[in-house]
Amino acid sequence: MAEVKKRLLMDKEAPNRSTKIVNGRSSNILNWDDVQFNWAYPKYKKMLGNFWTPFEINMSNDIKQFPQLTADEKQAFKKIIGLLALLDSIQTDYAGRIADYLTDSSLNALMIILAQQEVIHNHSYSYILSSLVSKDEQDEVFDFWRTEPVLEKRNDFVIKGYKQFAEEPTVEHMLDSIVYDVILEGLFFYSGFSFFYHLARNQKMVATSTMINYINRDEQLHVDLFVKIYKELLEEYPEYDTPERARKVEAIFREAAELEIEWGREVIGDKIDGLDSEDVEDYIYFYANVRCAQLGYERPFEGYRKNPMKWIKAYEDVDLGKTDFFEQRSRQYVKVNVQDNGFDEL
Known part of the structure; x- marks a missing residue:
């Protein structure tokens, strides 16, 4: 198997524009007007345009509503x-690891932004919980991964795909790890997203769903970035673009x-x-088909060509941009001062 080598810190004899996506040469000097991939700069602008922080979101209504939720x-x-x-x-760490092996300095820059966004996502979960529950309960939530058997199976599944690349960095293992990344960011969040969007459409925990919408939007960009890297890798190493790989990827998606x-x-x-479990399951099959097809393979599940939860598109497709939060029937967004987190409105 072809190994992949880490990018040099600087190479005076190499061009600024990288010669390959991995195992190529580049000075490691980033000039956005002289990069190998024409999609890198538009992706950079889009990721910057999505910048947000949890501090922007007023949690006061969620604080009032959380005790009223059912058990x-x-x-x-x-x-x-x-x-x-x-x-x-896990994703924050993986982004840094794969960045080390990308020859192109623009892709390394995109991975740094991606990792920073994952840090913000993690901060948002702390921010939500610290607004709603005690510190002891927050600590318990952050330890669920140690105690929930079903959760452990999912975690082991993803970690296996990442660990293989981390321990033995080859082209094949990098390709595999990207498949697991697309699953993590483009499938494994989605039953959870549907739960929060369901609460929001019933005017519950709207501030939390706003953060989830921001995270959802970021993850869609991340999936697209990794899909592009995957396809560029196959372009440079066509010997890995085989029917065997197609079958392998489809099997991974079925298991996921x-x-x-x-x-x-x-x-x-x-x-x-009000949240139908069969609809959620069909929604997962639908997105497994979408993500596998994005990577260029056959859909692993017969049918499931349309989103069975049509109402969710109003939440998934919202482009909040850089303007103040808009208002609509089931969402009311109000930016608040960083220091107050809405507590003065309780």
Whole structure:
């Protein structure tokens, strides 16, 4: 298997524009007007345009509403936050590891922004929990990954794919790790996202759903970035673009979808009024098909060509841009001072 080598800190004899995506040469001097991939700079601008922080979001209404949620809603809320915190922690580390092997300095820059966004995502989970529950309860939520068997299976699945590349960096292992990344960012969050959007459409925990929408928007950009890197790798190493790889990727997505569905049954099931478990499962199959197709492979599940939860598009597709939060029937966004977090309105 072809090994991948770390990017040099500086190479005086190499051009600024990298010669390959991995195992190439580059001075490591970043000039956005002289980069190998024409999609890198537009991606950079889009990722910068999405900048946000949890401090912008007024949690006062959520603080009032959280005690009024049902016991099942509270439990699902905390378990899903615990899951998201773990996955984004892993993702921050993975972004740094894969960046070391990308020859192109513009892609390294994009990975640094991506990792920073994952840090903000993790901060948002702390920010939400610190607004709603005691420190002891917050600590318990951040330890769910140690105690929940269904969660442990999902975590082991992703970590296995990342660890293989971290311990033996080859082209094949890098390709595999990107598949797991697309699953982590483009599938494993999605039953959790549907739960928070369901609360929001019922005018519950709207501030939390705002942060989830921001995270969802970031993750869609991240998935697209890794899909582009995956395809560039196959362009440079066509010997890996085989029917065997296609079958392997489709099998990985099938396993991932079943794990996400198992998790959805655990935290949502038939316990959340108005959120149909069959719809959530179909939604997972749909997104497994979408993500696998994005990578260039056949959809692993027959059918599931349309999103079965049409109402969710109003939340997934919102482009909040850089303007103040807008108001609509089930969402009311108000920026607050960094210091007050809305507590003065309680």
